[in-house]
Every structure is written in structure tokens, then in C-alpha cells.
Amino acid sequence: xxxxxxxxxxxxxxxxxxxxxxxxxxxxxxxxxxxxxxxxxxxxxxxxxxxxxxxxxxxxxxxxxxxxxxxxxxxxxxxxxxxxxxxxxxxxxxxxxxxxxxxxxxxxxxxxxxxxxxxxxxxxxxxxxxxxxxxxxxxxxxxxxxxxxxxxxxxxxxxxxxxxxxxxxxxxxxxxxxxxxxxxxxxxxxxxxxxxxxxxxxxxxxxxxxxxxxxxxxxxxxxxxxxxxxxxxxxxxxxxxxxxxxxxxxxxxxxxxxxxxxxxxxxxxxxxxxxxxxxxxxxxxxxxxxxxxxxxxxxxxxxxxxxxxxxxxxxxxxxxxxxxxxxxxxxxxxxxxxxxxxxxxxxxxxxxxxxxxxxxxxxxxxxxxxxxxxxxxxxxxxxxxxxxxxxxxxxxxxxxx
Numbered sequence: 470x471x472x473x474x475x476x477x478x479x480x481x482x483x484x485x486x487x488x489x490x491x492x493x494x495x496x497x498x499x500x501x502x503x504x505x506x507x508x509x510x511x512x513x514x515x516x517x518x519x520x521x522x523x524x525x526x527x528x529x530x531x532x533x534x535x536x537x538x539x540x541x542x543x544x545x546x547x548x549x550x551x552x553x554x555x556x557x558x559x560x561x562x563x564x565x566x567x568x569x570x571x572x573x574x575x576x577x578x579x580x581x582x583x584x585x586x587x588x589x590x591x592x593x594x595x596x597x598x599x600x601x602x603x604x605x606x607x608x609x610x611x612x613x614x615x616x617x618x619x620x621x622x623x624x625x626x627x628x629x630x631x632x633x634x635x636x637x638x639x640x641x642x643x644x645x646x647x648x649x650x651x652x653x654x655x656x657x658x659x660x661x662x663x664x665x666x667x668x669x670x671x672x673x674x675x676x677x678x679x680x681x682x683x684x685x686x687x688x689x690x691x692x693x694x695x696x697x698x699x700x701x702x703x704x705x706x707x708x709x710x711x712x713x714x715x716x717x718x719x720x721x722x723x724x725x726x727x728x729x730x731x732x733x734x735x736x737x738x739x740x741x742x743x744x745x746x747x748x749x750x751x752x753x754x755x756x757x758x759x760x761x762x763x764x765x766x767x768x769x770x771x772x773x774x775x776x777x778x779x780x781x782x783x784x785x786x787x788x789x790x791x792x793x794x795x796x797x798x799x800x801x802x803x804x805x806x807x808x809x810x811x812x813x814x815x816x817x818x819x820x821x822x823x824x825x826x827x828x829x830x831x832x833x834x835x836x837x838x839x840x841x842x843x844x845x846x847x848x849x850x851x852x853x854x855x856x857x858x859x860x861x862x863x864x865x866x867x868x869x870x
Contacts, residue, residue, distance in 0.1 A: 477506075492607060496586070497588070521556055558583075571601070640756040644658070659762035691754070700717070735790055772815075775815055800814055801813055817845065829855065842857065
């Protein structure tokens with residue numbers, strides 16, 4: 470608890486209103502995005518009121534808690550460490566490592582002396598286990614890797630283009646703060662994190678047998694950020710590479726990768742018809758550094774990486790994100806929050822009139838009054854183009870939308 474921790478206030482501000490409430494606070498997200506340190510920040514705030522609170526901390530990545538394997542073990546451990554006459558704050562890190570943990574949480578929640586917090590690295594935990602047994606009794610907080618502004622804060626970097634390119638290159642895993650921002654050092658670290666995610670959160674949890682195909686699938690997604698996919702299309706591509714795999718298995722493996730928060734699936738939305746398309750979704754990585762550790766950082770991919778970093782910026786601000794479709798044209802992102810929308814088009818450079826007409830023209834066709842913007846890497850930034858905003862990427866990553 471003596472560790473110096475950089476506060477991530479946008480998450481703490483979301484969680485604080487629920488402190489002390491009879492709800493389980495669940496922090497979810499990919500491994501190594503900082504869930505454990507947020508838990509420690511909440512613990513530090515609780516410790517400030519020692520006369521009334523008592524902390525029970527369980528970290529399932531720590532060997533001293535290896536005896537907690539089942540719901541019964543968890544329930545017993547908490548009761549053994551409960552302190553009478555105090556509000557007992559229970560913090561459980563990586564709770565999905567405890568078999569049938571939801572039964573223990575449901576039982577503990579019955580007693581108002583407990584204020585419960587936990588982290589998990591698998592989305593299925595909420596769509597399955599928790600949702601079934603604890604419906605209406607938990608609240609989820611999705612934790613992302615660092616936003617650009619957080620990245621600057623963690624690394625004490627100036628808010629300028631060179632720092633932005635380092636962010637795009639290395640991504641936003643918080644532990645990078647302790648490493649030199651050097652390709653060999655960072656990518657070696659990130660490859661280790663990738664292997665951990667793939668092995669522990671995908672292969673082991675879902676008992677994946679075809680690991681070679683799984684790795685090829687991740688590599689395919691990494692090379693094709695922002696491209697429309699269907700299971701049949703991926704299956705056909707793999708057959709062309711002499712790898713035969715059924716479309717149903719492709720769907721299953723994609724689900725495993727999204728459950729581990731390694732990638733995010735974004736559905737297409739018909740803007741005029743107001744309906745979701747069942748095929749043709751896109752995939753973006755939670756952390757660009759992990760993606761770049763697999764493919765290498767190539768300036769030829771800058772358009773793909775820009776699209777991913779814009780997606781991540783919107784995700785950090787809790788937008789629900791879709792890919793927009795207007796007839797045969799596409800809008801990169803429709804981002805919704807609190808009943809409001811914004812439309813965002815991403816382009817590397819607005820280098821000629823044809824490009825400008827295409828990027829702004831797709832947005833002009835949308836006849837509503839929600840904000841519309843084009844984001845590019847251009848150094849110039851005008852006011853508007855026929856009422857549509859233009860931001861250079863650096864300025865967009867500084868926006869609080």
C-alpha cells in the first residue's frame with residue numbers, strides 16, 4: 470500500500486458515487502490495463518477512514534492466495550478475516566480465477582457489513598456468470614489502456630506530435646512508465662503480455678486446442694484493422710493459405726478474443742434504415758502497442774493505426790461505437806452517449822480535392838444536427854468545411870467529447 474500510484478481520476482470519479490452502496494463494483498478490462506492499481510487507489514481512499522473501515526484484500530495472481538480456489542474457499546477466507554463493528558471493504562483481484570465465484574459474492578452481498586469490489590479480465594464473466602446470479606446487484610466499470618492525455622501524464626511528455634507518435638507506436642499499457650521507450654525493450658515486454666493474455670485468458674479458459682489457428686487469426690486481425698469482416702471471409706482467406714477452418718469455429722475464436730478484451734468487435738449500423746447489419750463488423754485492438762508488437766510498427770499502416778487510436782479515444786470516454794453505413798458509403802464511427810451522437814471520419818491526409826470531397830461528403834449526406842467531424846494527420850486545421858469540423862489527430866486526442 471506504500472506504492473506510489475498515479476491516479477486515474479476519470480475512473481475514480483465514476484466509481485466513487487457507488488462506494489459504500491450495496492452493489493458489487495466490478496472493474497473489467499484486458500490484463501495489464503491498470504485494474505489492480507485502480508483497486509489499490511480505492512483501498513488507499515478507504516484506509517483514510519481506518520476507524521470505520523477494515524480492508525480484506527485478495528489477489529489471485531499472488532501465491533499467498535492460492536488456497537482460494539472455489540466459492541467456498543472465498544467465502545470462508547472473507548468470513549475469517551471479517552472485523553466486527555466495522556465496514557469491511559472486500560477487494561478481489563482477478564476474480565475469474567475462483568471457480569463459481571458468483572455464489573460467494575451473492576452470499577456475501579446479503580450482509581451489509583461488506584462493501585465488495587473485484588476485477589476481472591474476461592467479458593464473459595458479466596454476460597454469463599455474474600449476470601445470471603447477480604442481476605441488478607452489480608455495476609461494471611470498463612477500464613481501458615491509457616488515453617493519450619494519461620500517456621503524457623504517466624511519461625511526463627510534452628503535448629506534441631512526437632509524443633503522439635510514441636503513443637501510437639507503443640500504446641498505453643501503464644507499466645511502460647517504468648521502461649525506456651525503445652522498440653526492442655517495449656516490444657519484448659508487450660510480446661510477453663500478449664502471450665499471457667492468449668494463454669491464460671483464451672487458451673486455458675476456453676480450452677482452445679487449435680492454438681496455431683488462434684495465433685494466425687490474431688495476426689490476420691492485426692494486419693486488417695478497420696476492414697470489414699465476416700467469418701466466411703476469414704475462413705475463405707485461411708483456406709487460400711492452406712488452412713482449412715469452418716466459419717463456425719472462426720466465430721467461436723473471435724468471441725474468445727473479444728471476451729479477453731484483446732480486440733473489440735464493432736458492428737455496422739445502417740444510418741438511414743436505423744438497423745444493425747448482422748455481417749461485416751470491424752475489429753480494433755484494445756492496445757495499439759500489443760498490435761504493433763505482433764506486426765512491427767510500419768508507417769505504411771498509419772491509416773489503420775490512426776483509425777484504431779481514434780476508436781480507443783472514443784472508447785475511453787464511454788461511447789457506444791458503431792460503424793456507419795449510408796448506402797454504399799461508410800462513416801468510420803457513430804459514437805453515442807447519453808442519447809447524443811457524434812459522427813467521426815478518419816483520414817490520413819486530406820491531400821487533394823477528391824479526398825476532401827469523399828471524406829466530408831459522406832458526412833454531408835447525413836441529414837441530422839449531431840456534430841460531424843473529420844480527423845486527419847494534416848498539420849493545418851481549418852474551422853469547418855460546410856459546417857463539418859476538421860481536427861488534426863493531435864487536437865482530437867485532447868478533446869473531451
